[in-house]
Amino acid sequence: MIYLDHAAATPVSAKVLKAMEPYFSRDFFNPSAAYLPAKKVASEYEAAKDIIAHAIGAKAADLVITGGATEANNLAFTVLDDQVRVLASPSRSRVRPSGLSPQTDGATPRFANLRTPLRRDSDTTHTVVLYLETEHDSVRAVAKKHNGTAIRVLPNGLIDLDDLRAKITDETMLVSVSLANNELGTIQPMAEISTILKNIKIDRLRRGIKRPLYLHSDASQALNLLDINVSRLGVDVLTLNAAKVYGPKGVGALYVGHDVKLTPITVGGGQEKGLRSGTENVPGVAGFATAMKEAKEHLNSNRKKYRHLKQILLTELDGYELINKKHSLDSFVVLCYPGIDAERLIYLLEEKEVYVATGAACAASKGQGSHVLAAIGLSDAEINGSLRLTLGETNDEKQIHATARIINEVVKAERQRMLARG
Amino acid sequence: MIYLDHAAATPVSAKVLKAMEPYFSRDFFNPSAAYLPAKKVASEYEAAKDIIAHAIGAKAADLVITGGATEANNLAFTVLDDQVRVLASPSRSRVRPSGLSPQTDGATPRFANLRTPLRRDSDTTHTVVLYLETEHDSVRAVAKKHNGTAIRVLPNGLIDLDDLRAKITDETMLVSVSLANNELGTIQPMAEISTILKNIKIDRLRRGIKRPLYLHSDASQALNLLDINVSRLGVDVLTLNAAKVYGPKGVGALYVGHDVKLTPITVGGGQEKGLRSGTENVPGVAGFATAMKEAKEHLNSNRKKYRHLKQILLTELDGYELINKKHSLDSFVVLCYPGIDAERLIYLLEEKEVYVATGAACAASKGQGSHVLAAIGLSDAEINGSLRLTLGETNDEKQIHATARIINEVVKAERQRMLARG
Secondary structure: OEEOEOOOOOOOOHHHHHHHOHHHHOOOOOOOOOOHHHHHHHHHHHHHHHHHHHOOOOOHHHEEEEOOHHHHHHHHOHHHHHHHHHHHOOOOOOOOOOOOOHHHOOOOHHHHHHHHHHOOOOOOOOOOEEEEOOOOHHHHHHHHHOOOEEEOEOOOOOEOHHHHHHHOOOOOOEEEOOOEOOOOOEEOOHHHHHHHHHHHHHHHHHOOOOOOOEEEEEOOOOOOOOOOOHHHHOOOEEEEEHHHOOOOOOOEEEEEOOOOOOOOOOOOOOOHHHOOOOOOOHHHHHHHHHHHHHHHHOHHHHHHHHHHHHHHHHHHOOOOEEOOOOOEOOOEEEEEOOOOOHHHHHHHHHHOOEEOEOOOHHHHHOOOOOHHHHHOOOOHHHHHOEEEEEOOOOOOHHHHHHHHHHHHHHHHHHHHHHHHHO | OEEOEOOOOOOOOHHHHHHHOHHHHOOOOOOOOOOHHHHHHHHHHHHHHHHHHHOOOOOHHHEEEEOOHHHHHHHHOHHHHHHHHHHHOOOOOOOOOOOOOHHHOOOOHHHHHHHHHHOOOOOOOOOOEEEEOOOOHHHHHHHHHOOOEEEOEOOOOOEOHHHHHHHOOOOOOEEEOOOEOOOOOEEOOHHHHHHHHHHHHHHHHHOOOOOOOEEEEEOOOOOOOOOOOHHHHOOOEEEEEHHHOOOOOOOEEEEEOOOOOOOOOOOOOOOHHHOOOOOOOHHHHHHHHHHHHHHHHOHHHHHHHHHHHHHHHHHHOOOOEEOOOOOEOOOEEEEEOOOOOHHHHHHHHHHOOEEOEOOOHHHHHOOOOOHHHHHOOOOHHHHHOEEEEEOOOOOOHHHHHHHHHHHHHHHHHHHHHHHHHO
8 A cells, every 4th residue: 555645644653552552441530530540640631732732832721622623723713702702791891882783783693793893884895804715624614604705825825915915904803824735735924924914913003903813824734744833933823633643533732822812612621721621532632742742853854755755756757747836845746637537546546555635635525626726726627637645654765666657657548548538 | 449430431441442443553544535445434434423323223324423522512502503593694584583673682692693583572581491400511511601591400319390391481492401410320301301392392383383492411421321212212412422431532422313403513624414524533433333332232231230339339338328319320329428528538548549539520620519419409518528439340349348448447537537636
């Protein structure tokens, strides 16, 4: 088997599994229990959180552990709900905001409380949420739920900063841009985006506008390929994903900056400082911590390895167009064979036990053309002929030479078959 | 070590761990991916869901896998949110409900859209959610978020059916009663509750009231001690928890009856039929399935074992009052030593490596007196002197004889210490 879909899933590494094991059957105690062995588990859980946090330049107290990156992304967007709560909570002012008029209700119910005070002139230019048009479905779906507006990307996959500047309004509270795209691997200039937002916040303060403006980033794909530091990135909220860094599925985390207020999605026992109730997934978090530590330790050697393997592919493959030419994670190789159906290639490669993707795994299973490839201006024929190869720890040089050979053969055979059919 | 807190956490059994293992590092594929090994994982995931569902007399299609019971409980309560969506979704009628007047906004924002059409006379007797006052925090918290009203329990811990009847109004949409209480083990008469609701629904239909009325139950504690069948129980929504049946932490499920519409808490890739997006926790669900199968298989022998062990405790322990005399799961032994501080007993027992609880683990860590014990009419002194022992698969007869002896010794020593201090 040659697995080239590490962006979709990574195997749990031996070290990670070893870190998890004690917490399944031996140290299985509920961290909330009152006796010593449970308290020991609770403190080891905190220590594991601290390791995860340290890997991104943060502290355990800044992290909310979630059931995955999708939940973390959804939780990040509750910075908006919080404002609803602040406006409407019974414990605060019950005075009805002066701008709330019957006419503004109904169409956008989830935002009624938040938006109506600012919709005095009934226009539709007020943008509360901005998100990059190439975001993963988990960001796009939650952004759409909040009537978010998409920021365009340039043909190279990078955020169009002019479009960002043009679309931010005085009502904008959240901008969500993934650190690295899940289909192209495109690394976005977070620090630059952060600086733009900082200047807008300074300008808002000067004009007496107190509305906050947060920067969220989904770092799921970037965790084991970039040296991530929340301060350097300038993000307020950051999504982490264990399952993409050789950690377990079903575990993620959200970094939450000090002045960011979230509203819990699930309430109950008050775990994770009330932001995510439910008995802690101790083995999962122990595994996540080891995965993050490993990722950090092998960052440079892995990047070097992937650059080398990528170069082999680009040299030895025939007749392709490279889609992600620049600004991309070292592990992403997105190729296009115009006129050839990539779905068929996947099937033919599968027969040779070479596993690649046509786009995001999620999108692929729904049979939809990639919104990411469309966003960078690819034609339908190009999109249908595109393959995503994502390198990872399971790969070695020998595999990659074989991959190039097998893909060349398969593409050649497919071209001949098409010619024969006329 | 003698572990007597199986209601707080259970170790992952050897069989469960074995069922999980292949999915960590070998069959780690993303079930949404397009190639064969991933599709195989997807079908095995569905098969595991089917096993879980079968254990409660349901089908895989009826289950939504969650990150635990707390999330499942929170998801259950979205039967209420769904109504908000139906009323206010832009894709449906945008007509403003006639009852919505400015005065009704503000105080209960989360329900404004739902409740206002029915609050024409501005009174406060409209009860949308009813929940048992002894529910776990994860139900209480979400019920309170929805302005829920508590149903009283009788001194024996059972639901006060008269109070239930009295508190249901034409607006009531959801009644939440856990199958077995997490502090007392009290088994509630779900079928009887279901019949009451059925009659109310018939009466509503006769009067032209179309508002649905759902019965939700958190079955977390009951899963490996009762033979659960959703039809027999008459529930519309049922919460399951892997971590209480020797399965992994961080995995739960919600059974959702055919006519029940939920609103997803997290949106994204559309997994779990759109009700819970995020890459599937394949090893977790594989483990959960094995845990449910095991629970079902050993149900009768386990119950017999626990009844026997419980009897040993009740016979050999000295000077206690039994709190959960009747209607309780066989594994729950809730004792009271009035005048003695149970927190101190826990500490003294911990030194002998006997681990018990004073109440729910969650409540215990917050240092609050148990709301459950208060609800059944116990005094503060009784609550402070109460111990919860929950038997499980880690216990044997020898351990239980030792437990009785150690608790007797510790209680005696504590009484003498108190006498000496005067």
